[in-house]
Amino acid sequence: MGGGHSYKIVFPSLCLVLIFLITGCSSAPRLPPFPVKQAESYQHFLAVDGLQISVEALFDTKQNMSYFGTNLIDEKILPVFIMVNNHQSTGSRVVFSDKIYLNGLNDNHVNSNDKLKAFGMKNSMALSESSAIVGGVPLMLVALSQISDSAEIKRNFKSKAFQTHTLSVGEQCQGFVYFRLPEKITHNANPSITIEVLNLQEKTRQTYQLPFNWEGDNK
Numbered sequence: 001m002g003g004g005h006s007y008k009i010v011f012p013s014l015c016l017v018l019i020f021l022i023t024g025c026s027s028a029p030r031l032p033p034f035p036v037k038q039a040e041s042y043q044h045f046l047a048v049d050g051l052q053i054s055v056e057a058l059f060d061t062k063q064n065m066s067y068f069g070t071n072l073i074d075e076k077i078l079p080v081f082i083m084v085n086n087h088q089s090t091g092s093r094v095v096f097s098d099k100i101y102l103n104g105l106n107d108n109h110v111n112s113n114d115k116l117k118a119f120g121m122k123n124s125m126a127l128s129e130s131s132a133i134v135g136g137v138p139l140m141l142v143a144l145s146q147i148s149d150s151a152e153i154k155r156n157f158k159s160k161a162f163q164t165h166t167l168s169v170g171e172q173c174q175g176f177v178y179f180r181l182p183e184k185i186t187h188n189a190n191p192s193i194t195i196e197v198l199n200l201q202e203k204t205r206q207t208y209q210l211p212f213n214w215e216g217d218n219k
Contacts, residue, residue: 030152031066031067031068031069031152031153031156032066032067033067033160034067034081034160034176036083036174039052039053039054039083039085039087039172040052040054041054042054042055042056042081042083043055043056043057043212043213044056044193044210044211044212044213045210046208046210047087048208049089049206050086050087050088050089050090050169051084051085051086051087051089051093051197051208052083052084052085052087052172053082053083053084053085053195053208053210054081054082054083054084054085055080055081055082055083055193055210055212056080056081056212057078057079057080057081057191057212057213057215058072058073058078058079058080058081059073059078059215060215061073064079067156067160068153068156068157068160069150069152069153069156070150070153072178076180076181076182076183077178077179077180077181078102078178078179078181079176079177079178080102080176080177080178080179080193081174081175081176082100082162082174082175082176082177082193082195083172083173083174084165084167084172084173084174084195084197085167085171085172086167086168086169086170086171086172087169087170088169089169089199090169090201091169091199091200091201091202092166092167092168092169092200092201093166093167093197093198093199093200094164094165094166094167094197094198094200095164095165095167095173095195095197096164096196096197096198097161097162097163097164097175097177098164099195099196100162100177100193100194100195100196101193101194102179102191102192102193102194103191103192103193103194103209104189104190104191104192104211105181105182105189105191157178160175160176161175161176161177161178162174162175162176162177163175166200189214190211190214191211191212191214192209192210192211192212193209193210193212194207194208194209195207195208195209195210196208
């Protein structure tokens with residue numbers, strides 16, 4: 001009898017806990033995906049060698065807040081949306097996430113000929129920001145813990161990141177690359193994005209460059 005009585009008391013309590021956990025998890029804000037449009041609809045577009053490459057840098061505060069839950073520009077981080085479509089090239093192409101660069105900035109440590117490399121997600125959970133020189137190119141790494149304590153923002157930051165893809169004809173890939181900006185850009189910026197693509201059949205690599213408009217405050 002005593003055991004049955006305890007069961008009647010504990011079971012409703014467990015139900016309440018489960019309901020709380022379920023509603024608590026579902027109430028966590030989910031940030032919307034960045035809209036995927038026709039390739040030529042983005043701000044900057046290049047059609048070459050059977051590829052369609054689109055680039056859009058997010059300087060706008062409202063866009064940053066909408067898609068990332070925080071203003072990355074305030075953190076000196078520039079999110080750049082990249083979309084590559086193997087429209088009609090002969091054979092497959094590999095687009096490397098670690099072969100995308102930001103060019104054309106000037107400050108006391110970076111000149112317009114240097115390339116800023118997008119920092120990788122495998123380094124993004126580091127506890128502190130670091131700077132290293134890789135082949136003469138300043139490489140900036142950013143800790144997600146410095147962006148926000150929100151688990152959803154960190155998850156979203158990583159889930160939207162551009163990943164290395166192998167594209168057959170008719171396939172496309174997209175995502176964001178994130179660049180750590182210099183504290184102060186001392187000259188007019190004339191930025192461009194450089195993307196390296198591998199032709200799997202010919203075992204050759206081709207580099208494509210897309211200039212884009214600089215809209216940042218730290219000019």
